[in-house]
Amino acid sequence: MTDRHEDDPAGDPAESGPVALSEAEVARQEIEAAKEREAAITHLEPGAGFGKRFVAAVTGTSVLVTILSFVAAIVIGGVIIALTEPAVREAFGYFFARPGDAFREAWDVVSAAYVALFRGSLGGRAQISETLVSATPLILTGLAVAVPLRAGLFNIGAEGQLIAGGMLAGLVGFSVTGLPLVVHLPLAAAAGIAGGWVYGWLPGVLKARTGAHEVISTIMLNNIARLVTAWMISTTLFRRPDRSDPISKSVEASAQFPRFVDGLRVNTSLLMALGLAVFVFWLVERSTRGFELNAVGLNARAARAAGMDPDRTVIRAMATGGALAGAAGAALILGLQHRLTIGFSAGLGFDGITVALLGRGRIGGTVAAGLLFGALRAGGRSMQAQTGTSLDLVLVIQALIIVFIAAPGLVRAIFRVKADDLATGQVAKGWGS
């Protein structure tokens, strides 16, 4: 470590002097800074071996916070279930006569709901299939948020990008006919990815060229996509000729993701999602572009001083995120729903935000978080069917987990443990004007 580095541990060479540093020098300093940050979080020596780091990662505070957040959310969710159940409220009505009854009743209701949730997600082949089906778009929208997050951008627009991708994939899926599966399916999926790419590129360009904050422009683009879709599905281009309600033509069989097994809904779009995840892992963690992405996210001024072009990186990051959300739309339409309806996105883009935040912007973490929330969703559906507890509880639990993760101070206060701040750091300051 050089003297300069000790003076300036934050690793912002642009501020330490007018001297133009060489690209390699800045890059090295960024890496050192990143290592120090990691060491500060994991309480490990910089450069510790994989074994040590793995143990630290499992027992480390960030995982601890995640687990505690989960526990707190499940407990609060249980309280909400108990409070809204008429039988429980009745038992609490004569609480002072027989307090045991109230608690037994509450325990019965809550445990029945959670057991149904667990069995519904992992209890058998069909249940695991449902978990994977739910997880596929969540993994992709999660990555759609995670990749820009690495460049310091908060992509709230996964919802709109997913809609754009789904619409285009669906359009190619039902309007092109007579192609074999090996041509038609990739073509439709690529159309979806391209649609999402464009819809993510747009806020990227606006940010880079005019400084329009991506949070605002993506919120607005989401709503534009929602409204325009509602209109387009009712036009003759999309609408099924034999139906008067807004529902599109069905995607040709040659553009549908084939299922692995007959009777189970899990399909090959999962492979596309995992393949893209591997590609994105390479892109973000191993490639030069990824290095630029991370550098811009850590310190855009330093990246500029090192000869990188932060503007171009911003555009690329948003477009890549959009493409991933577009892939989610393609997976949804070509793999599962096979036709477009108003509101087909069902908030999956917003769920992607919670997935990416739970995964702390890491690619692997995001995939794991997508699987977890997919399991929650599949389990929630069977919970709703079996015990009558509304599926919306899953949304509440999901949001509570993120509340705790976003405010580690809260976890610290509740559980009296040491906790670190969200690894992705603060994503936005003001509207960037």
Next chain:
Amino acid sequence: MGIVSTATDTRTASAAPSLAEQRLRRRNRNFGIFSVLCVAVMGLIFARTPRGDTATFILNDARAGQLFELPNLRVSVVPVVLVLAGMVLAIAVRQFTAGFGRRSVLIVGVVAVLFIIAFLSWAAAGGQLNLVGLLRATVSRATPIALGALAGVLCERAGVINIAIEGQFLAGAFAAAVFASVATSPWVGLLGGIGAGVLVALMLAGLSIRFKADQIVVGVVLIVLVTGMTSFLTTQLLVPNPQLNAPSRFPTVTVPVLSDLPLIGPVFFRHSVLVFTMLAAVLLLQYALFQTRWGLRLRSVGEHPKAADTVGIKVLATRYKAVLLGGVAAGIGGAYFTLDATGSFSREMTGGRGFIALAAMLVGRYSPVGAFGAALIFGFAEALAVSLQLLRVPVPSEVLLTAPYVVTIFVVAGLIGRLRAPAADGQPYEKE
């Protein structure tokens, strides 16, 4: 404005006249292109009236008698449209040649108004359009948007980003419905709505001020949380107990004398109490923010918290108060949905209006009156969409409803003037 414009700004300092001039010229050109497009649409589409050539505008409230009845306005569409197109064309020529200098944004507004008049004439050709009803619905629909925008103004002027307005609306609408149903009084419902709005604000304030969580993340997550909670409670509580979801609504109040004025009377003075509350809140807040000591302190905390702290202003307490007061405004806005617009709560009934409120705050450039103006424009788009469906005009209402979002993107991108946020917006404050 991020990295790009800082670079531009430093360059402007060294070579000011040419660059500023260039920017001005580019803006004039862009505005000119916009005007020419307007002329093209007016000339090619609006000047053709296959459904009849006379448009009738009704200038009285259809539902109640008035002291002064105005005659219906009958216009011949094609000449009117052509005259309007001519005016816009003249403006466009001036925009390309001399430009309008500092007034160019105002002129764009004038072009937009002329365009809308032409559009309305075309839409009403061969039919009747109740202009007063349209404007009255505009004010009514602008109410929650303006109240939500006021919540945003209060928070962001104090340095806390609030994108959870949608969540505050939903919570307020839900609580207002339940409280009003249980107590059979809309006033209790209003209190319930305010309470729920403040509760969400408290979570926002606590997480972002006390726990210094990322404010945008907190905002998004609060929306997800409230959406989930209200949907869950609707399924679990309201659907099995419909008596909990039958609030008594606020009646329409007719202000004596004022409501008898032609045009203005029915448009502004025949509404529920919530609408009057909004109008009063806009004026009061505009005064309080910019003319009182309280307002100066609130703004100083959002612009330069360290300086404010140095002179003895309690930064965190001021921020808490601002966010909670914002919660009151957003709670009233939420109550509008169940106690004025409709008489019951349904899942996700606010339909993205919290985001439109956010947009109104930005387009109104963080000022209460500006936000109210933007809310009126967005409310007009909503009301017009309904009117057009009644007139069966072949314009998809969904496309019209995108207008608030498109305008906001233009404003945030600096295409219509520049947007400057409070300097410390979104930054947690830590005493050293």
